[in-house]
Ligand code: PSU
């Protein structure tokens with residue numbers, strides 16, 4: 379599984395001066411993804427969250443490096459106008475490992491998902507990356523489903539490339555748990571098969587993205603920052619080649635109660651199947667539908683958890 383950093387990726391990087399300076403001096407840097415800005419949250423909430431996540435990284439003593447794609451280059455660290463463009467432009471491309479070359483060759487404006495952001499971070503020498511939730515195994519990926527009209531749908535095989543990237547790229551991803559719109563138990567199994575440590579922080583239950591808990595016991599857990607930093611340092615020093623998934627629960631005051639989240643997600647997932655949504659469009663579509671069904675309460679949780687993850691990642695980067 380282990381791969382050396384693809385040298386061609388390094389040649390494509392445009393690292394912002396502040397980020398380059400911090401990396402040279404060995405100061406902590408945290409990578410942030412941009413798909414949650416372009417596809418994960420509505421405007422203007424997305425722009426507020428992007429700014430607040432960068433501010434949270436700074437407050438915890440690290441330099442933020444939001445990643446995006448433009449003009450055949452991978453930008454590591456964005457200026458304010460580029461953040462605004464990502465938050466407002468209608469035609470931002472969602473770029474993951476399989477679509478990286480296509481987006482670079484076409485020269486388009488692109489937002490990076492977890493997989494593409496990990497590739498960029500690794501090439502830049504950034505070890506810690508904060509996001510909201512990773513992609514994973516979608517419900518129905520492995521089972522035959524029965525549609526409302528009685529017809530049978532074959533397994534979709536929709537498993538996010540994020541899981542494969544965590545297996546291949548030694549970057550620590552801080553999230554609030556696999557997105558609750560996924561088959562979380564199946565996602566954990568695939569991560570285990572790929573040798574990716576999944577570690578809950580401050581709780582022995584796996585955080586449930588919108589809610590503090592998913593109702594599933596975490597494969598591993600640590601008490602807090604110091605123990606998380608020890609585990610991460612040890613994992614990276616072993617040189618296994620894989621990343622680590624650290625799961626930090628959304629702050630209790632901002633969570634969407636699990637029963638509400640489950641009901642909205644069940645409905646949104648059924649609506650997506652009815653509407654024939656699949657592939658890369660599925661995750662953004664379901665997130666938006668959940669926001670509608672919860673009268674925006676899912677957005678409050680989503681916002682809070684992203685900022686909370688960014689703050690924790692900043693402290694972690696400073697600690698390792
Ligand atoms: N987390 C969020 N909102 C998002 C995503 C994560 O809170 O929009 C994005 C991430 O970029 C993740 C992607 O990598 O969704 C997964 O998409 P897919 O399921 O198509 O692999």
Ligand code: MN
Nearest residue numbers: 536537538657
């Ligand atoms: Mn997918």
